[in-house]
Amino acid sequence: MTGTTVMTIKSDATIRERPLAEVKEEIRKRAGHRNPLEGIKAEDAAAVAAALTSLDPDEWARRWSEWGHKYEEEGDRLEKSGGDQGRLRELYLLAFNYFRVARYPCPTSAGKETAYRRSLGVFRKAAQHFDPPLEIVEIPFEGKTLIGYLQRPRGIAKAPVVMHWGGVDGWKEDRTRAHGAMHEAGLAGFAIDMPGTGENPMAYTDPRAERVFSAFIDHLLTRNDVDATRLGVWGGSYGGYWAAKLAYVEAKRLKGAVFQGGNVHYGFQEKWMRPAVTERASVALMGPKQLFESRARAMGVNSLEEFLAAAPKLSLLDQGLLDKPSAPLLGVNGKLDDQAPVEDIYLLMEHGSPKEARIYPQGGHMGRGGGVKDEEIRDMIVRWLALRLSQ
Numbered sequence: 001m002t003g004t005t006v007m008t009i010k011s012d013a014t015i016r017e018r019p020l021a022e023v024k025e026e027i028r029k030r031a032g033h034r035n036p037l038e039g040i041k042a043e044d045a046a047a048v049a050a051a052l053t054s055l056d057p058d059e060w061a062r063r064w065s066e067w068g069h070k071y072e073e074e075g076d077r078l079e080k081s082g083g084d085q086g087r088l089r090e091l092y093l094l095a096f097n098y099f100r101v102a103r104y105p106c107p108t109s110a111g112k113e114t115a116y117r118r119s120l121g122v123f124r125k126a127a128q129h130f131d132p133p134l135e136i137v138e139i140p141f142e143g144k145t146l147i148g149y150l151q152r153p154r155g156i157a158k159a160p161v162v163m164h165w166g167g168v169d170g171w172k173e174d175r176t177r178a179h180g181a182m183h184e185a186g187l188a189g190f191a192i193d194m195p196g197t198g199e200n201p202m203a204y205t206d207p208r209a210e211r212v213f214s215a216f217i218d219h220l221l222t223r224n225d226v227d228a229t230r231l232g233v234w235g236g237s238y239g240g241y242w243a244a245k246l247a248y249v250e251a252k253r254l255k256g257a258v259f260q261g262g263n264v265h266y267g268f269q270e271k272w273m274r275p276a277v278t279e280r281a282s283v284a285l286m287g288p289k290q291l292f293e294s295r296a297r298a299m300g301v302n303s304l305e306e307f308l309a310a311a312p313k314l315s316l317l318d319q320g321l322l323d324k325p326s327a328p329l330l331g332v333n334g335k336l337d338d339q340a341p342v343e344d345i346y347l348l349m350e351h352g353s354p355k356e357a358r359i360y361p362q363g364g365h366m367g368r369g370g371g372v373k374d375e376e377i378r379d380m381i382v383r384w385l386a387l388r389l390s391q
Helices: 020-030 042-051 057-080 085-103 110-127 172-184 210-222 237-249 270-278 288-299 304-314 343-349 374-389
Strands: 134-141 144-151 159-165 188-192 226-236 256-260 329-334 356-360
Touching: 020 042, 042 057, 057 085, 057 110, 085 110, 085 172, 110 134, 110 172, 134 210, 144 172, 144 210, 159 172, 159 210, 159 374, 172 188, 172 374, 188 210, 210 226, 210 237, 226 237, 226 374, 237 256, 237 329, 256 374, 270 288, 270 304, 288 304, 329 343, 329 374, 343 356, 356 374
Parallel strands: 159 188, 159 226, 226 256, 256 329, 329 356
Antiparallel strands: 134 144, 144 188
16 A cells, blocks of 8 residues: 555445535635635635535546646746746645645545646645755655655754654645744754655554654754754644654654644544544544545555554554653644544653643644634744754
């Protein structure tokens, strides 16, 4: 299994999906400011919502990709005429965002896979105009290739570095949005895909998938343009799990780890997981079915029962890690999250080395909502990382 394989996932009659009319309304509400539609234009989103006749994945991909092609072609024309670099970046990123939504939440059909491939291509067009420059890092790994995006702040010869990744639907291209805040704090950003997603060749459920992260760390330590002896990691959503695990298995090489909106033990048990992926998932654009399919694909399973059987094996408590020494670890989430239980942060704090936490009492998944802006949460995390990496 690779992070870019189209998988056939058997849905289950118990897994709820938002009706088309509700999804259309969500599209209109979220366009321009809320995940996953924050990077698109409200008027374009309204046109797509009006045109959609079903939630068929290939129709979804086609409708959004039409707008991606429109803006990519506009960017290509501008580039041929020697147009403004800032405008080129803007157009290509706009095109990327439409292709990103077209593959959303993950490639579960041929059309979505095509959209994903197009999103990668146009993102690289945009990246040629980034300031500071973005480097595409390729690392040989067990006969395959690991890919990451390194962006270093200007004016710092060897900045500390934050390696970071998202969850089952937010991949390394999306994560580069946080690099500006990192650069302001004097940190380099290194965005990667977690196992089971994007271009990562490893399955989420591989018993030793953390060796992918270790290979990235090995590479960073060979470089003379960043200071990887001052390294932090930050995992978001379903990717938070890997930040928590790395805090233990890479304790000696990490100065800090951020576990944001992820699972450690309770969130992998059927008692929590079954309703999370069949009934709740309030922030998922298409409802629980979207959450189930994207998590199942990342984990390399084909059905709900396979999913529920595989998830408990990921428990860090049952793996015997929680009472071991760890790198400094910050847990972040909303108390009302229905995708990952806040109890997993409390569990981390009850074991092993002392931990830190920021719980948002009115927040949902990742701490979002409840009157707190996403940027406030991001900036709090970056400040914590900057402090840890300065020591």
